[in-house]
Amino acid sequence: SQKIEQNSEALNIQEGKTATLTCNYTNYSPAYLQWYRQDPGRGPVFLLLIRENEKEKRKERLKVTFDTTLKQSLFHITASQPADSATYLCALDRYSSASKIIFGSGTRLSIRP
Amino acid sequence: ETGVTQSPTHLIKTRGQQVTLRCSSQSGHNTVSWYQQALGQGPQFIFQYYREEENGRGNFPPRFSGLQFPNYSSELNVNALELDDSALYLCASSPDRDRARYEQYFGPGTRLTVT
Numbered sequence: 001s002q003k004i005e006q007n008s009e010a011l012n013i014q015e016g017k018t019a020t021l022t023c024n025y026t027n028y029s030p031a032y033l034q035w036y037r038q039d040p041g042r043g044p045v046f047l048l049l050i051r052e053n054e055k056e057k058r059k060e061r062l063k064v065t066f067d068t069t070l071k072q073s074l075f076h077i078t079a080s081q082p083a084d085s086a087t088y089l090c091a092l093d094r095y096s097s098a099s100k101i102i103f104g105s106g107t108r109l110s111i112r113p
Numbered sequence: 114e115t116g117v118t119q120s121p122t123h124l125i126k127t128r129g130q131q132v133t134l135r136c137s138s139q140s141g142h143n144t145v146s147w148y149q150q151a152l153g154q155g156p157q158f159i160f161q162y163y164r165e166e167e168n169g170r171g172n173f174p175p176r177f178s179g180l181q182f183p184n185y186s187s188e189l190n191v192n193a194l195e196l197d198d199s200a201l202y203l204c205a206s207s208p209d210r211d212r213a214r215y216e217q218y219f220g221p222g223t224r225l226t227v228t
Contacts, residue, residue: 004155032215043117043203043219044156089155093214100169101146101214103155 002028004104006090012110013080021075021107023090028102030092033066033073038087038106047088048075080111116140117206117220125226126194134189134223138206144168144213145187147179150201150222162187163210191225199227 005024013019023033031052036044050057050066050073057064063076077084087106116139126132138145144163148156158171162181176192185206191198201222207213 034215041221041224043205043221045219046217049215091155100158100171101217102158103148105153105155 002026002102004028004090004092004102006088006104007107008105010108010110012112015080015082015111015113017080019077019080019084019109019111021088021090021109023073023075023104025071025092028071028092029068032093033064034091034093034101035062035064035073035075036089036091036103038089044089044103077109082111082113085110117204117218119202119204119220119223121223122221123224123226125228128194128196128227130194131190131192132194132225134191134202134204134225136187136189136204136206136220138185138187138204139218142206142208142218143185144207144210145181145185146205146207146213146217147187147189148203148205149173149198150203152200156203159189161210161213163213168210194227196227199225201225 003026034049035047038044048064050064061078065074087108089106091101091103093101118137120135146161147159150156160170161168165181178190180188203222205217205219
């Protein structure tokens with residue numbers, strides 16, 4: 001069955017370091033892979049999207065890579081700040097008649113000062 | 114602010130009851146998707162509405178139903194509530210159904226507790 005896996009353990013990073021989050025998927029051929037941020041009690045907020053034919057995408061301090069051979073995406077936050085503390089979700093969609101986005105369970109990131 | 118609003122914020126219901134959750138999409142958006150998010154899990158796709166018609170459904174039983182109105186606001190109805198229905202229910206609006214694949218704006222969610 002289709003599965004998306006993210007680091008189940010929370011990630012604790014020292015402020016200023018680079019945080020790297022992993023998203024692995026199986027039995028799936030996504031057209032798009034997205035990363036969202038979710039704060040407690042709030043809905044997810046879209047951060048970045050990368051297409052199947054793209055290797056890397058950047059936005060300010062954020063970088064996403066997409067390896068369709070390894071079936072993996074890495075999400076990097078450089079120069080991390082305590083305000084970056086949140087849960088980060090990856091989500092996949094594929095080419096089909098209707099959107100059926102599948103989310104991972106998320107990784108909780110804590111940046112300590 | 115995303116402009117997507119949901120009501121109510123919190124709700125407590127008893128097993129077997131019925132519930133209606135509401136979502137007002139962002140201005141100009143004609144597509145609404147509903148998700149269920151259990152504690153510690155990612156959102157799970159329930160269904161999507163585009164111009165008042167259902168446009169895709171996830172693996173949820175028929176007791177989960179929806180509506181979209183001419184102003185593109187939407188309702189999620191759940192009949193015969195079960196304890197496992199306790200979750201955060203999120204709606205997300207998109208400018209159109211094609212852009213819903215990569216451009217969704219989520220509301221704050223409704224926290225439903227079934228006792």
